[in-house]
Amino acid sequence: MSASSTTILNLPDQSTAQVPKKNFITAEHGLLSWLLTGDHKRIAMLYLISITVFFFIGGAFAGLIRLELLTPQPDLVASDTYNKLFTMHGVIMVFLFLVPSVPATLGNFLIPIMLGARDLAFPKINLLSWYLYIIGGTLVLTSLVLGGVDTGWTFTTPLSTHYLNTHVITTATAIFVAGFSSIFTGLNFIVTIHRMRCPGMTWFRMPLFVWSHYAASILMVLGTPVLAIAIVLVALERLVGIGVFDPTKGGDPLLFQHLFWFYSHPAVYIMILPGMGVISEVISTFSRKRVFGYTAVAFSSVAIALFGFFVWEHHMFIMGVSNYSALVFSLLTMLVAVPSAIKIFNWSFTLQKGSITFETPMLYAFGFMGLFTIGGLTGVFLGSLGMDIQLTETYFIVAHFHFVMVGGMLMAFLAGVHFWWPKMTGRMYPETLSKMAAVVTFIGFNLTFLPQFILGYLGMPRRYHAYPPEFQILNVLSTAGATVLGIGYMLPILYLAWSLKYGAVAGDNPWQATGLEWQIQSPPLTENFTTIPIMDHEAYDYDWLEHKTKQEVTTVG
Amino acid sequence: MDSAIETTQAEHVEHEHVFVPQHRHHFETEEQQREAGSFGMWLFLLTEIMFFGGMFFAYLLYRNWYYDAFVAASNTLNIGMGAANTAILITSGFFMALAVWAAEVRKRKLLVWMLVFTTVFGCAFLGVKYFEYKEKFELHHVPGASFDVSQFINPAIDAKTGKPAANPLPPDVAQHTQIFFFLYFAMTGMHALHMIIGIALLFWLIGRAQRGDFSAGYVAPIENFGLYWHFVDIVWLFLFPLLYLINRHPLAH
Numbered sequence: 122m123s124a125s126s127t128t129i130l131n132l133p134d135q136s137t138a139q140v141p142k143k144n145f146i147t148a149e150h151g152l153l154s155w156l157l158t159g160d161h162k163r164i165a166m167l168y169l170i171s172i173t174v175f176f177f178i179g180g181a182f183a184g185l186i187r188l189e190l191l192t193p194q195p196d197l198v199a200s201d202t203y204n205k206l207f208t209m210h211g212v213i214m215v216f217l218f219l220v221p222s223v224p225a226t227l228g229n230f231l232i233p234i235m236l237g238a239r240d241l242a243f244p245k246i247n248l249l250s251w252y253l254y255i256i257g258g259t260l261v262l263t264s265l266v267l268g269g270v271d272t273g274w275t276f277t278t279p280l281s282t283h284y285l286n287t288h289v290i291t292t293a294t295a296i297f298v299a300g301f302s303s304i305f306t307g308l309n310f311i312v313t314i315h316r317m318r319c320p321g322m323t324w325f326r327m328p329l330f331v332w333s334h335y336a337a338s339i340l341m342v343l344g345t346p347v348l349a350i351a352i353v354l355v356a357l358e359r360l361v362g363i364g365v366f367d368p369t370k371g372g373d374p375l376l377f378q379h380l381f382w383f384y385s386h387p388a389v390y391i392m393i394l395p396g397m398g399v400i401s402e403v404i405s406t407f408s409r410k411r412v413f414g415y416t417a418v419a420f421s422s423v424a425i426a427l428f429g430f431f432v433w434e435h436h437m438f439i440m441g442v443s444n445y446s447a448l449v450f451s452l453l454t455m456l457v458a459v460p461s462a463i464k465i466f467n468w469s470f471t472l473q474k475g476s477i478t479f480e481t482p483m484l485y486a487f488g489f490m491g492l493f494t495i496g497g498l499t500g501v502f503l504g505s506l507g508m509d510i511q512l513t514e515t516y517f518i519v520a521h522f523h524f525v526m527v528g529g530m531l532m533a534f535l536a537g538v539h540f541w542w543p544k545m546t547g548r549m550y551p552e553t554l555s556k557m558a559a560v561v562t563f564i565g566f567n568l569t570f571l572p573q574f575i576l577g578y579l580g581m582p583r584r585y586h587a588y589p590p591e592f593q594i595l596n597v598l599s600t601a602g603a604t605v606l607g608i609g610y611m612l613p614i615l616y617l618a619w620s621l622k623y624g625a626v627a628g629d630n631p632w633q634a635t636g637l638e639w640q641i642q643s644p645p646l647t648e649n650f651t652t653i654p655i656m657d658h659e660a661y662d663y664d665w666l667e668h669k670t671k672q673e674v675t676t677v678g
Numbered sequence: 679m680d681s682a683i684e685t686t687q688a689e690h691v692e693h694e695h696v697f698v699p700q701h702r703h704h705f706e707t708e709e710q711q712r713e714a715g716s717f718g719m720w721l722f723l724l725t726e727i728m729f730f731g732g733m734f735f736a737y738l739l740y741r742n743w744y745y746d747a748f749v750a751a752s753n754t755l756n757i758g759m760g761a762a763n764t765a766i767l768i769t770s771g772f773f774m775a776l777a778v779w780a781a782e783v784r785k786r787k788l789l790v791w792m793l794v795f796t797t798v799f800g801c802a803f804l805g806v807k808y809f810e811y812k813e814k815f816e817l818h819h820v821p822g823a824s825f826d827v828s829q830f831i832n833p834a835i836d837a838k839t840g841k842p843a844a845n846p847l848p849p850d851v852a853q854h855t856q857i858f859f860f861l862y863f864a865m866t867g868m869h870a871l872h873m874i875i876g877i878a879l880l881f882w883l884i885g886r887a888q889r890g891d892f893s894a895g896y897v898a899p900i901e902n903f904g905l906y907w908h909f910v911d912i913v914w915l916f917l918f919p920l921l922y923l924i925n926r927h928p929l930a931h
Contacts, residue, residue: 243714342725349729354732363821365736648704
């Protein structure tokens, strides 16, 4: 690998190379060997397949929403159908895609390997968490088949408790169950990170991917139970009319908002933090440099997790909370921008004077950095009280959180899937096609959501299926963008499936990366390591890798 | 050495003496497995604290808002049964602690008996709770359609003094007692649900203890279940004063 080359991709000689015959995929055969497995890598694969399915279901709803909004008139669907469409889109995307996306797939696959362990601490609980996810997912689909739910993904009371006759309880149960799936994943990660590190793997030698998952796991473990109890209370309110959220009986709907957002604000950090971990790995690998300010990036993840618990009221500024508390929460909201900015700045400094190459994961990572920055900065707008009152419940909010969640997290997820695809399957994806997909996604994304910022600024409210005709041009742009975006997401699923059989054999370390996961065969053995490794160098130590590779060459040749 | 992948032959030899049939393959040592298990249990209990925390938060909030209604409703709770249950639950926890000790000193019979006593007292708690709930039904204190506030608006007249036994509440204030009773049922009900799950687990543990699973040095499940059972005890130790005891004698206005 010379420094001047345009790619660091280093594949073995294709005429002789083979995917290792003995690996975790070929270790056992039959459907049952997958459904009853305790292997973290197989469970990660199960998750990958199931979240992809739900992603496309949720995406189909997004497509229908955009199609309805093509024209100002309510012509495609009736208004209550539209309400169901955006509710199902939100519920599926948030609880069944974004929350488990990176942690349950890539995190599940990689964290034990990155720590030099043979598996997560509790393999059976890991499998249980997948089953809970599937039960939750099935319940969501059940409520969909029975006629859907139209509360919005936020289950706002008293709308959800008094005014709707849709399947609120079925969906609430689904989220309750899926929540426990997320709690168990987080719990498993925390115990594994504390107790299963290999000799020499100190806290500050762990890859930043592990740090960000650690922070996200804390949020899962502490936040999700509060959502669970809030949902139980909503269900009881509907079933027996208990009155905790009902003003006519002395209850307070705001209490629901407090409980719900106490989880659901940290939940956005559950969604974004693992993605930030992916970006740290990718940026370092494709600029051949140690991540600038490793410690700062590691602690910024924990800081985001910590601050994330003290900002929830910014979702409630217009709901009649006290002015003084709104002031405090506005300030605290701005504080979260600090650790997020630390990350962006440190990644930029990692790029500076690095030997940058532009492989697909890196393209997605660049997409992440740009789009997340826009999403994050508009978050600061929304955190300021005056702006929030103008912009809340408009398309500005929709654009803001899609920039963070789709532009940020989904880009990071795709970056990670491409980056570790050769490790997971032993095969490379087609490079040119995937670069095209990354660019198409980026263009489609911006075309979809940039117009929504303007729409929101001009005052178009969210969650309506009709709008004044003067907004049509921007809405047409947005719908056109959604079509492009849809193609951008369809492409990877096609060529990744193709590569399973026809992709080039990847070898152990196609990216010349330093992580422990790249030092073992691809796909890994069921036990990951034949002997437990000893970590004798820092994370992202490219000198160590070069030295090691040289030695291998001299001993072989 | 340069290589990150390296054999830990020395360590393997060092830990060779550890041989417990329950040792799972992915743990290096039995010690690591045991530590991971108890660490996981503590984390799980943390999530449980957050779960109950939502209800405690709601209780404290509404208690502040509807002080008079909460005092009046709280005073109708059966303090005798509550106190008896506290004693029963502490006794059950005591036997659980003894069970952990019995497992550690590898006494199979003692362990089984201690677990049985733990179960018996756990069931006794639920039995008392049943009679308490039944009383609430009879007094129409269960939130919902049959809920009735008349007792708080027109308290019974004390035969000796000829005065009402409690301060009568205005009807709108009396309505708020329903929130107290809902929270009472939600919190004690959620606690009872944890007891029921615990008792089911106890039956399973008794079966395994009978087979001698835990009397040969492998005590992790007993230890971790002990943590869970004590946690359930502690939740009650917060519920009892919050729901029953404070404002037994409300301040004179």
